[in-house]
Amino acid sequence: MRHLMSPLDFTPEELDRLFDLANDIEHNPAKYAHACDGKILATCFYEPSTRTRLSFESAMIRLGGRVLGFSDAASSSASKGESVSDTIRIISCYADICAMRHPKEGAPMVASEKSHIPVINAGDGGHQHPTQTLTDLLTIRSLKGRLHSFTIGLCGDLKFGRTVHSLIGALIRYANVQFVFISPEELRVPDYITELLREKNIPFREVIRLEEVMPDLDLLYMTRVQKERFFNEEDYVRLKDFYILNAAKLELARKDMLVLHPLPRVNEISVEVDEDPRAAYFKQAQYGVYVRMALILTLLESCR
Ligand code: CP
Numbered sequence: 001m002r003h004l005m006s007p008l009d010f011t012p013e014e015l016d017r018l019f020d021l022a023n024d025i026e027h028n029p030a031k032y033a034h035a036c037d038g039k040i041l042a043t044c045f046y047e048p049s050t051r052t053r054l055s056f057e058s059a060m061i062r063l064g065g066r067v068l069g070f071s072d073a074a075s076s077s078a079s080k081g082e083s084v085s086d087t088i089r090i091i092s093c094y095a096d097i098c099a100m101r102h103p104k105e106g107a108p109m110v111a112s113e114k115s116h117i118p119v120i121n122a123g124d125g126g127h128q129h130p131t132q133t134l135t136d137l138l139t140i141r142s143l144k145g146r147l148h149s150f151t152i153g154l155c156g157d158l159k160f161g162r163t164v165h166s167l168i169g170a171l172i173r174y175a176n177v178q179f180v181f182i183s184p185e186e187l188r189v190p191d192y193i194t195e196l197l198r199e200k201n202i203p204f205r206e207v208i209r210l211e212e213v214m215p216d217l218d219l220l221y222m223t224r225v226q227k228e229r230f231f232n233e234e235d236y237v238r239l240k241d242f243y244i245l246n247a248a249k250l251e252l253a254r255k256d257m258l259v260l261h262p263l264p265r266v267n268e269i270s271v272e273v274d275e276d277p278r279a280a281y282f283k284q285a286q287y288g289v290y291v292r293m294a295l296i297l298t299l300l301e302s303c304r
Pocket of ligand 1: 048049050051052053123132262264
């Protein structure tokens with residue numbers, strides 16, 4: 001039985017098979033409409049979510065299965081002090097697979113150690129967000145046709161952004177990927193990541209101004225400055241609108257650059273950008289359903 005804690009839990013070859021399956025699901029949905037008849041997905045969300053929770057639920061329903069769960073720790077027995085380990089033992093009695101989001105780094109890992117069903121890390125604190133990374137990789141592969149040989153700019157909150165940390169970790173396994181980290185000094189990508197890139201001789205640059213690097217990018221991955229991870233309001237207010245991508249800035253970009261964003265956005269992408277053909281973030285959310293369908297099938301298969 002397999003769990004998913006990090007995108008690195010899958011080899012690049014396994015990821016290729018997962019993405020092939022996701023693309024097949026996209027083009028032949030009827031073929032998979034009863035693939036999970038009789039199966040139950042539990043969504044245990046101790047932190048707010050729109051996309052991850054609902055796309056998992058949509059994925060399971062589209063596969064013919066059913067869903068149960070909670071969307072708020074306050075409505076679960078965590079509010080009475082129940083541990084994640086005890087909760088997953090109980091969930092294992094009620095469901096066949098579980099997607100868990102938790103504010104504490106490592107909580108889904110702790111759950112997986114006591115679980116009798118596959119556990120999927122649906123985001124743990126500022127650490128990892130593997131299913132967002134699978135979504136990002138599927139989007140890039142589907143729209144660019146490859147997962148190698150490009151320059152990606154990651155912009156915004158690179159310090160706390162778990163989607164960024166997961167995506168960098170996944171992309172370093174592909175050839176000729178160059179990174180440009182665009183952030184204010186206070187929100188720089190953590191040292192452990194830059195050290196890893198140096199160790200592996202993977203080219204990267206760190207800059208503050210987005211305009212300076214825009215013409216060099218094949219992909220621009222925008223991120224939200226995450227209010228919930230700041231220790232004081234003053235710092236958040238000072239940094240929250242540091243980057244706002246608008247039509248004028250997009251003029252500097254290549255005609256085939258793609259703009260990605262894990263969403264939700266606040267102000268970092270102006271709504272006028274939504275109409276630009278390079279804006280791929282809503283398509284990205286759609287790919288999130290296909291890849292989660294493929295993931296559910298793959299992990300349930302591992303239980304046979
Ligand atoms: N991208 C993402 O994780 O969105 P939610 O927080 O809405 O799930």
